[in-house]
Amino acid sequence: MTGLRMTRRDALKTASALAVLPSVSGLFHSVAAQSAPEQWTGYTICDHCNHMPMCGIKFDAVGNHVIGIHNWNEHRQKFLCSKGIATLQRLYNPNRLLYPLKRTNPKGSADPGWVRCSWDEALKTIASKLTEVRSKYGAESVLFFAGDPKEPRPPLMRLARYFGSPCYANESSTACNKGTVLSAELTVGQECNGGPNPKAKCIALIGTNKAWSAPHGFTRGIAGARAKGSKLLVIDPRRTPFAQIADLHLQLKQGTDAALALAMCRIIIKEGLTDKEFIEKWVTGFDAFKKACEPWTPEKASRVTGVPAEDIVKAARMWADGPSTFALSSQSISHSCNGVSGNRAYYCLAAICGFIDRPGTIAFNNWPLDYVRWDDGYTKGFYDEEWWLKPEQKARRFDKKFAPVWHETQIFMSANNLPEVVKEGKIHAFVGFGFNVMIWPSWLEYEHAIRKLDFSFATDYFYRDESHHDMDFVLPAAMNFERYAPFAVHGNVVSVRKPVQPLGEAWEDWKIALTIGSMIDTPEHFFDGDPVKACDSILKDWGLTYGGCQEKLPHPVPTKYFPKGQFEKYAKGLLREDGKPGFRTPSGKIELDSSIIRKHFKVGVPQFKAPIAPTKQYPLKLINGTRKPYMTHSKTREDAPYLFELEPWSTVDISPEDAKARGIKEGDFVQITSPHSKRVVMARACVTILVQKGLIGMQYGWRGNMETQCLIPRNHWDPISGYGPYNETCVQIRKAPEGVLPVRHEPVL
Ligand SMILES: Nc1nc2c(c(=O)[nH]1)N[C@H]1C(S)=C(S)[C@@H](COP(=O)(O)OP(=O)(O)OC[C@H]3O[C@@H](n4cnc5c(=O)[nH]c(N)nc54)[C@H](O)[C@@H]3O)O[C@H]1N2
Ligand SMILES: Nc1nc2c(c(=O)[nH]1)N[C@H]1C(S)=C(S)[C@@H](COP(=O)(O)OP(=O)(O)OC[C@H]3O[C@@H](n4cnc5c(=O)[nH]c(N)nc54)[C@H](O)[C@@H]3O)O[C@H]1N2
Ligand SMILES: [Mo]
Numbered sequence: 001m002t003g004l005r006m007t008r009r010d011a012l013k014t015a016s017a018l019a020v021l022p023s024v025s026g027l028f029h030s031v032a033a034q035s036a037p038e039q040w041t042g043y044t045i046c047d048h049c050n051h052m053p054m055c056g057i058k059f060d061a062v063g064n065h066v067i068g069i070h071n072w073n074e075h076r077q078k079f080l081c082s083k084g085i086a087t088l089q090r091l092y093n094p095n096r097l098l099y100p101l102k103r104t105n106p107k108g109s110a111d112p113g114w115v116r117c118s119w120d121e122a123l124k125t126i127a128s129k130l131t132e133v134r135s136k137y138g139a140e141s142v143l144f145f146a147g148d149p150k151e152p153r154p155p156l157m158r159l160a161r162y163f164g165s166p167c168y169a170n171e172s173s174t175a176c177n178k179g180t181v182l183s184a185e186l187t188v189g190q191e192c193n194g195g196p197n198p199k200a201k202c203i204a205l206i207g208t209n210k211a212w213s214a215p216h217g218f219t220r221g222i223a224g225a226r227a228k229g230s231k232l233l234v235i236d237p238r239r240t241p242f243a244q245i246a247d248l249h250l251q252l253k254q255g256t257d258a259a260l261a262l263a264m265c266r267i268i269i270k271e272g273l274t275d276k277e278f279i280e281k282w283v284t285g286f287d288a289f290k291k292a293c294e295p296w297t298p299e300k301a302s303r304v305t306g307v308p309a310e311d312i313v314k315a316a317r318m319w320a321d322g323p324s325t326f327a328l329s330s331q332s333i334s335h336s337c338n339g340v341s342g343n344r345a346y347y348c349l350a351a352i353c354g355f356i357d358r359p360g361t362i363a364f365n366n367w368p369l370d371y372v373r374w375d376d377g378y379t380k381g382f383y384d385e386e387w388w389l390k391p392e393q394k395a396r397r398f399d400k401k402f403a404p405v406w407h408e409t410q411i412f413m414s415a416n417n418l419p420e421v422v423k424e425g426k427i428h429a430f431v432g433f434g435f436n437v438m439i440w441p442s443w444l445e446y447e448h449a450i451r452k453l454d455f456s457f458a459t460d461y462f463y464r465d466e467s468h469h470d471m472d473f474v475l476p477a478a479m480n481f482e483r484y485a486p487f488a489v490h491g492n493v494v495s496v497r498k499p500v501q502p503l504g505e506a507w508e509d510w511k512i513a514l515t516i517g518s519m520i521d522t523p524e525h526f527f528d529g530d531p532v533k534a535c536d537s538i539l540k541d542w543g544l545t546y547g548g549c550q551e552k553l554p555h556p557v558p559t560k561y562f563p564k565g566q567f568e569k570y571a572k573g574l575l576r577e578d579g580k581p582g583f584r585t586p587s588g589k590i591e592l593d594s595s596i597i598r599k600h601f602k603v604g605v606p607q608f609k610a611p612i613a614p615t616k617q618y619p620l621k622l623i624n625g626t627r628k629p630y631m632t633h634s635k636t637r638e639d640a641p642y643l644f645e646l647e648p649w650s651t652v653d654i655s656p657e658d659a660k661a662r663g664i665k666e667g668d669f670v671q672i673t674s675p676h677s678k679r680v681v682m683a684r685a686c687v688t689i690l691v692q693k694g695l696i697g698m699q700y701g702w703r704g705n706m707e708t709q710c711l712i713p714r715n716h717w718d719p720i721s722g723y724g725p726y727n728e729t730c731v732q733i734r735k736a737p738e739g740v741l742p743v744r745h746e747p748v749l
Contacts, residue, residue: 038063043072043553044497045488047480048083048090048640049632050176051150051375053214054488055084056495058554059481064500066091066481074554076490079216082630086640087480090461091503093639097463097476098504107451107470110747114463114474119505122457122473127519129455129472130163133429139164140396141428143415146170148633149434150375151486152459152477152509155526155534156433157376157383159513162521166393166413167427172375173412174439179334179721183343185409186594186720188351189575189584191373192362194325196221197230199360202318204233206346207257207329211241213627218327233315235260237623238653238697239690248315251692252305254621254727255336255611261345262606263301264316265352266293273320275354282570282583283351285593285605292605304608320353323360335625335727338609340405340720344594345606351590358567366565369577374489376411378538385411398426403722404600414722416440419714422449430456433509434477436634437467438701441712441724442676447748459512462639466703469748476506483508485531487539487546493556494539496549510534597720611728612716614694618675618730620658624708625726626697634701649742650706652683653697654733659687662734669736672698674711674729681708682742696733700726704743 039062046055056075060068069088071078090096100122105113133142144160146153148171160168172178184192196203196218203225210218222242226232234246235257243249252260268274269290279286298309305312318324326346333342355361370380377383387393388411394400398421399414400407406414418440421427430450435458437443437450443466450456450470457473468474482502488495502508507515510531517526527533535546542561549557566574573581582588586595591604598604614621630636630646637644652670664670664685672681682705683698691697700708716725 039067041554042066042481042498042500043495044480044483044499045495046080046084046087047149047151048087048636049081050148053077053217054490054495055080056488057084057087057480059088061500066500072554075495075556076493077217081215082643082646083632083636083640086636086642089640089642091479091481093462095462095638096503096506097460097474098506099476100505101463101474103472112469117473119507122475123515123519126457126473126516130429130431130516131520133454134164137428138396140167140398141165141426142167142431143413143418143427143429144168144431145415145433145435147432147434147436147439148176149509151480152433152513153375154377154382154486155510155513155517155531156431158526159431159517161384161387162517162525166388166396167398167415168411169413169415171439173406173410173414174416175331175335175723175726177330178410178412179339179718179723180328180330180343182406182409182721183334183340184347185584186340186405186591186596187344187347187585188356188590190364192347192356192364193328194362195327196225197325197360198225198228199323200225200230200325201322201360202231202233202324204235204319204324204326205240205242205246206235206326207332208327209236209238209240209242209627210327212629215629231318233318235315237692237695238626239692248311248318250305250307250311250315252307253611254623254695255338255342256305256608257333257342258338258345258606258608259296259301259304260307260312261342261349262293262608263296263298263305263312264319265289265345265349266296267298267313267316268320268349268352269293271317271320273317274352278354279352282354282589283592284587284589285591286352289348289352289592289605292607296608304610319349322353322355323358324350324353324355325361325363326350328362332623332625332727334718334721334723335725336611337716337718337725337728338607338611339718339723340597341606341609348592348606351592356590357569363567364569364575366563366569368561368563371562374486378486378489379541382538399722403717403719405596405720406722408596408600416717416722416724419445419449422452428454432456432458432467432471433513434460435467436464436701438634438703438707438709440714441709441726442714443709445714459509464634465745466748475512476504477512478502478506478508482506483510483531484546485510485535487535487549488556490556492560492562493558494542494544494549495556496535496546496553498550498553601719612725612730614730615675618673618732619694620731620733621695621727622672622674622708622711622729622731623691623695623697623727624712624729625700626653628699631699631701634703637702650683650699650702650708651686652733653686653688653691655689655691655693655695656687657693658696658733659685664733664735669741670733671736671740672696672708672711672731672733674731676713676729677710679710680705681711682706682736682740684742696731702744704746706742706744 055077056072058072102117302309515529
């Protein structure tokens with residue numbers, strides 16, 4: 001698909017599809033035709049999945065009205081998927097939040113009594129309430145939180161910094177890819193991963209289904225690498241699209257990665273396939289690691305993982321005959337109670353073969369030392385890294401007891417114990433930019449915690465009852481077509497936007513955060529509230545300006561800030577801040593036996609811990625979170641009816657055997673229960689060999705009685721990352737009685 005045009009008929013269709021939703025009458029935009037004579041071309045960046053790929057969108061506008069969208073062909077990520085195309089419907093969704101909302105009834109009321117208020121009133125109240133809470137309980141009693149949206153994060157982190165609160169958390173510190181990044185940091189010193197690489201003899205896809213979660217570039221890349229002779233190894237409990245074309249698919253049981261990887265390492269060590277010179281020079285803890293592998297014979301690993309022993313041997317040899325690389329899951333292995341150990345075992349697999357930062361292996365980014373990923377703030381200077389790392393700031397955070405390794409190593413706080421710390425009186429206010437409370441397992445406990453706070457507000461595109469019900473204010477965020485910040489970075493090129501004006505009174509998140517910052521601190525720290533000035537403060541060190549880049553549109557602009565790519569950076573002193581050769585670990589070497597984990601948990605080598613076992617009453621393992629190509633988390637349902645049409649109900653993947661045993665047929669409505677909740681979750685059965693017997697797969701993010709997080713317990717956290725066991729729950733499933741249908745929305749109270 002190359003583009004989408006929205007006609008008046010489509011808009012009316014959208015409006016009628018949305019009529020069933022609860023709405024706050026009079027507060028939302030109505031689809032009114034705006035006429036303007038001039039047609040022009042605009043450029044923006046897609047924000048409809050998790051904000052990370054930053055795909056380019058070229059659009060046609062008449063006056064201030066976007067009328068069509070296309071692939072932006074000059075952009076590094078030019079292909080739009082179904083979600084990208086649906087952004088136009090989302091932009092003109094009649095349920096969009098377009099004005100600031102203020103509550104008029106006490107928290108806990110069934111009806112919050114939302115009324116429209118002015119920006120002036122909202123911002124003045126927010127600034128005064130936040131400073132009041134700060135003077136009463138200290139700045140750290142305000143938790144700043146960004147959900148999945150990455151784009152608002154740099155100024156939000158700056159806001160927390162100058163407000164004086166080290167309590168800044170986000171989706172990455174809750175559940176997403178920082179669990180894998182942490183595993184890499186503890187082992188090889190910093191983020192390190194791979195992907196489709198034609199120089200690799202073997203490409204392993206481990207716990208990731210990128211054919212659906214990163215459709216265009218990745219899939220093309222795999223096809224290209226295979227055409228050049230790379231072998232494909234897939235390690236996944238499900239028979240994903242890539243597993244179907246793989247040279248070898250290890251269909252392990254959920255949560256058994258540590259056993260599988262340790263067994264592969266044992267074979268490689270026994271068969272003398274390691275890179276001895278590399279280990280000698282760059283690796284520490286090899287003897288302890290070898291001992292940890294020793295019990296993991298292929299037969300024992302086979303009993304634990306369910307993978308045939310001969311396949312484990314075959315995979316180990318295929319991997320060792322490198323150079324080999326892997327695309328290690330951003331989050332799925334982290335969603336078990338032994339996640340970091342599982343991830344680390346794969347990093348050890350790469351390390352003992354020397355498959356690190358060489359052509360055809362997993363590699364470190366080629367970034368200047370002061371660059372951090374753009375969603376973490378672009379540069380250490382922009383969010384003032386020194387301040388966050390000070391022991392006195394770390395000491396004010398409340399995740400030390402809950403996740404000590406995380407606390408020691410990470411700048412973002414873990415907020416997974418929010419209900420407990422609110423109960424202990426440590427947090428009194430909450431600031432949520434793009435906040436979805438259903439991110440958490442058993443999220444009602446978090447909702448109740450937020451209800452108890454002295455003050456809270458959120459910014460969002462839509463009013464979301466489950467997340468916003470007990471907030472004091474909800475502020476309308478401008479969408480991707482309507483904002484300047486942030487700019488995109490791909491490799492060494494920068495692309496900026498040419499947007500339309502926001503609808504109604506929406507403001508872009510950067511403007512909201514920077515304006516609040518200007519009110520509670522010196523305006524100079526916050527660029528007088530101006531997102532473009534804030535971007536320029538970063539771009540000036542890269543030899544660019546926002547306006548200068550706009551003049552070059554549609555071409556992205558190269559910057560000399562990013563150095564030319566190099567391999568074996570560890571040997572050249574390019575990784576460590578002190579300029580010495582080696583890795584960014586405490587020892588300067590790759591730590592198979594992690595000194596930081598050992599300090600807190602006594603044992604520093606990756607260990608196997610048995611996943612939660614099914615019982616007679618709850619015999620099926622639920623992988624709760626598998627991505628679908630046309631869904632993103634809790635979004636892309638009512639937000640964009642075009643996507644809703646593709647899948648109007650939550651689905652559950654179930655194997656033909658398990659379905660037959662329960663009399664379940666394709667398309668039946670079914671009920672799912674877990675020992676952790678009285679709630680009965682509904683979905684539509686999809687009978688498929690995508691899942692093996694004993695496993696079911698579902699998405700999270702549906703509302704009403706299709707919401708699955710209630711099935712997941714708030715215990716069994718991975719002690720190293722503090723992440724929740726989203727993939728660890730055991731459930732029962734049965735056919736729903738005739739006439740019992742799923743409900744799309746339920747009141748929060
Ligand atoms: N069971 C289970 N739970 C999981 C996972 C799983 O696999 N299984 N995965 C975890 C992972 S990896 C992730 S990333 C999280 C998802 O993280 P969530 O934060 O739950 O993500 P969304 O559902 O996308 O919610 C984002 C909210 O932000 C709003 N929003 C979107 N863009 C913007 C913006 O630019 N500005 C503002 N102000 N608002 C915006 C949206 O309207 C929506 O209300 O869930 C985690 N939880
Ligand atoms: N369309 C779409 N794209 C998205 C998103 C979306 O919601 N929709 N979300 C975005 C975000 S925030 C993220 S984090 C990424 C996630 O991207 P992916 O990681 O590709 O997402 P999943 O579909 O969860 O795929 C994870 C795979 O891990 C497997 N798995 C589960 N448990 C285990 C285990 O214990 N061991 C192993 N080896 N494998 C396991 C599952 O079977 C599944 O096939 O996708 C991003 N892209
Ligand atoms: Mo994620």
